[in-house]
Amino acid sequence: MGTDVNRQWRLKKRPQGMITESNFEYGEQPIPEPGDGEVLVQNLYLSFDPTLRGQMVDRASYVAPMQLGDVMRGGSAGVVVKSNNARFKVGDRVKGSGGWQDYFVTGNDDVLSLSKLADGVDIPHALSIFGITGLTAYFGLLDIGQPKPGDTVLVSGAAGATGSVVGQIAKLKGCRVIGIAGGQEKCDWLKRCAQFDATIDYKSENVHQRIRELCPKGVNVHFENVGGDIMEAALGALAMNARVVLCGGISSYNAEQAPPGPNSLMNLVITRSRIEGFIVLDYMEQFPRAIKELAQWMAEGKLLSQEDIQLGLENAPQTFMRLFNGKNRGKQILKL
Amino acid sequence: MGTDVNRQWRLKKRPQGMITESNFEYGEQPIPEPGDGEVLVQNLYLSFDPTLRGQMVDRASYVAPMQLGDVMRGGSAGVVVKSNNARFKVGDRVKGSGGWQDYFVTGNDDVLSLSKLADGVDIPHALSIFGITGLTAYFGLLDIGQPKPGDTVLVSGAAGATGSVVGQIAKLKGCRVIGIAGGQEKCDWLKRCAQFDATIDYKSENVHQRIRELCPKGVNVHFENVGGDIMEAALGALAMNARVVLCGGISSYNAEQAPPGPNSLMNLVITRSRIEGFIVLDYMEQFPRAIKELAQWMAEGKLLSQEDIQLGLENAPQTFMRLFNGKNRGKQILKL
Numbered sequence: 001m002g003t004d005v006n007r008q009w010r011l012k013k014r015p016q017g018m019i020t021e022s023n024f025e026y027g028e029q030p031i032p033e034p035g036d037g038e039v040l041v042q043n044l045y046l047s048f049d050p051t052l053r054g055q056m057v058d059r060a061s062y063v064a065p066m067q068l069g070d071v072m073r074g075g076s077a078g079v080v081v082k083s084n085n086a087r088f089k090v091g092d093r094v095k096g097s098g099g100w101q102d103y104f105v106t107g108n109d110d111v112l113s114l115s116k117l118a119d120g121v122d123i124p125h126a127l128s129i130f131g132i133t134g135l136t137a138y139f140g141l142l143d144i145g146q147p148k149p150g151d152t153v154l155v156s157g158a159a160g161a162t163g164s165v166v167g168q169i170a171k172l173k174g175c176r177v178i179g180i181a182g183g184q185e186k187c188d189w190l191k192r193c194a195q196f197d198a199t200i201d202y203k204s205e206n207v208h209q210r211i212r213e214l215c216p217k218g219v220n221v222h223f224e225n226v227g228g229d230i231m232e233a234a235l236g237a238l239a240m241n242a243r244v245v246l247c248g249g250i251s252s253y254n255a256e257q258a259p260p261g262p263n264s265l266m267n268l269v270i271t272r273s274r275i276e277g278f279i280v281l282d283y284m285e286q287f288p289r290a291i292k293e294l295a296q297w298m299a300e301g302k303l304l305s306q307e308d309i310q311l312g313l314e315n316a317p318q319t320f321m322r323l324f325n326g327k328n329r330g331k332q333i334l335k336l
Numbered sequence: 337m338g339t340d341v342n343r344q345w346r347l348k349k350r351p352q353g354m355i356t357e358s359n360f361e362y363g364e365q366p367i368p369e370p371g372d373g374e375v376l377v378q379n380l381y382l383s384f385d386p387t388l389r390g391q392m393v394d395r396a397s398y399v400a401p402m403q404l405g406d407v408m409r410g411g412s413a414g415v416v417v418k419s420n421n422a423r424f425k426v427g428d429r430v431k432g433s434g435g436w437q438d439y440f441v442t443g444n445d446d447v448l449s450l451s452k453l454a455d456g457v458d459i460p461h462a463l464s465i466f467g468i469t470g471l472t473a474y475f476g477l478l479d480i481g482q483p484k485p486g487d488t489v490l491v492s493g494a495a496g497a498t499g500s501v502v503g504q505i506a507k508l509k510g511c512r513v514i515g516i517a518g519g520q521e522k523c524d525w526l527k528r529c530a531q532f533d534a535t536i537d538y539k540s541e542n543v544h545q546r547i548r549e550l551c552p553k554g555v556n557v558h559f560e561n562v563g564g565d566i567m568e569a570a571l572g573a574l575a576m577n578a579r580v581v582l583c584g585g586i587s588s589y590n591a592e593q594a595p596p597g598p599n600s601l602m603n604l605v606i607t608r609s610r611i612e613g614f615i616v617l618d619y620m621e622q623f624p625r626a627i628k629e630l631a632q633w634m635a636e637g638k639l640l641s642q643e644d645i646q647l648g649l650e651n652a653p654q655t656f657m658r659l660f661n662g663k664n665r666g667k668q669i670l671k672l
Contacts, residue, residue, distance in 0.1 A: 231601075246602075247605070249601070252602070258599035258602075260598075260599050261596060261597030261598045261600070261601045262597045262601075265563070265585070265597045265598075266585050267613075268611060269582055269613035269614065269615065270397050270613070272618060273612070273613055274611060275604060275610060275611045276610035276611075277603075277606070277608055277609055277610070278605065278608050279605065279608055282608065
């Protein structure tokens with residue numbers, strides 16, 4: 001296995017509006033050599049997250065933007081093939097921020113540095129339920145959303161990597177869970193497999209009306225992954241003292257200009273509610289505890305990790321786009 | 337003093353868009369007689385609050401809407417002229433929800449029932465700094481905004497009844513305070529009299545740009561009374577872990593359709609910040625403690641109560657409109 005070159009996808013052109021294949025450029029480089037203290041990792045799986053879209057444009061955020069010509073960023077997992085670092089030996093299964101390429105070299109001091117996978121952990125699970133998206137669900141729901149037993153929890157982007165975990169954890173905490181997703185197939189899956197109590201198909205149903213029907217006492221916790229009209233509808237249906245967890249707004253990530261926000265903000269006053277943003281990296285010190293609890297729930301059969309695994313590095317741009325055209329169900333992963 | 341009829345303003349037509357005199361109807365009724373346990377109060381001052389605009393339309397909120405033909409609601413203060421209630425005697429100075437009329441009868445069991453004014457308290461102060469608007473500033477800033485010494489606090493509607501008190505309390509708590517208000521005169525007053533560190537005149541300055549200039553390290557607490565473009569600008573300039581106190585959105589109260597919300601909500605994610613709404617009535621049990629502290633600051637010369645006092649019941653509609661055309665400075669009051 002492995003190639004004798006390092007195939008790579010680089011940022012060719014910053015996107016304006018929806019990303020297309022023209023934003024990316026394919027190339028090949030020699031496989032790099034690790035320097036002192038460094039290791040060479042062969043990527044076996046790439047992980048795709050909506051937040052990368054924001055890093056493709058030249059705008060300050062919580063992570064610095066990519067530069068033109070950079071290898072496309074992204075989480076990855078694979079095996080150590082060369083090591084000049086005592087912490088890692090050849091054959092170790094690891095995950096890190098390897099980017100859209102076959103091989104990468106990394107040192108000790110990266111912020112999101114390389115970590116070994118625990119024995120027995122499936123690599124796709126390491127990138128999904130035990131990765132950034134699963135941890136985002138865990139801390140966003142539990143720390144920011146503070147669900148209580150009996151609460152009604154509404155989740156947008158419910159069939160995505162984060163949303164599907166949010167709903168399942170909310171169920172574990174004794175909540176009634178309503179998911180908003182696009183298409184009957186996703187909705188069926190959420191009810192049948194992920195134990196959601198009810199779903200709203202935003203492609204065929206009136207979201208405002210259905211939220212009111214399904215949440216007659218209002219929404220206690222809303223977990224927002226989408227923004228736009230869906231957020232507006234959710235804010236209009238809050239219960240008293242509701243918590244809106246602002247995780248993402250994928251509906252606007254490809255907009256050329258920031259679209260207007262929800263016109264229902266004043267409902268926060270009437271219902272004494274709050275909207276709160278968060279970044280999962282702030283919880284890094286608590287990741288081990290969270291992963292342990294998630295693994296326990298998995299082992300008990302109470303929590304399902306759903307991955308959408310595409311194949312082949314040549315399909316990296318198309319796989320990334322699945323996040324924005326609504327094709328992915330669960331965590332979007334590419335197997336190399 | 338007093339009239340031999342009860343002059344009243346009633347809700348004639350629900351407003352669509354900006355309120356006009358045509359929404360109100362003047363009439364005269366006999367002075368009512370108090371029944372068992374009731375008192376008759378002569379209003380000497382009326383208090384006007386933006387929130388009344390919302391109660392003029394037929395929409396559920398935290399207070400039931402007015403009905404057509406109802407006497408216009410509003411806080412008031414005056415004297416007891418007849419009493420069938422042992423708690424009140426003729427001549428007692430009281431405040432309550434008397435509405436836009438010369439006289440009203442009230443019993444013991446109203447939610448916002450009649451209360452006696454403490455000796456020595458000026459009636460306009462009782463309706464402003466020690467009334468709902470002053471208490472809104474107190475609890476909104478301190479409980480929801482949680483300002484810390486050294487924080488930069490931004491206040492919109494800064495020259496209003498609530499905003500002007502918010503800024504002064506923030507100064508007392510060791511914060512740097514920037515106020516946004518309409519017109520040079522208001523801005524000058526905020527700096528000269530209310531001790532604001534700086535002001536932004538939204539009528540003549542670029543609010544986005546000026547916030548960035550005046551708050552180079554970002555806004556730690558934003559107290560929002562206005563909404564719309566001003567809120568959008570404030571959300572775009574938040575510091576990390578900022579608190580946005582959502583008190584009101586007067587810019588949209590007269591809109592026929594709810595205008596779009598701020599397009600900068602995703603900045604809450606990047607800055608790990610929150611927007612939180614509140615209703616001051618939830619703090620009712622703590623009002624005595626707050627009034628005591630506000631009075632102490634007043635007595636020490638650290639807090640200024642600003643009232644805008646107009647004259648004559650015949651001018652009630654015009655006086656109410658001053659809240660929406662930006663004419664009032666401080667608490668809008670009408671002396672009968």
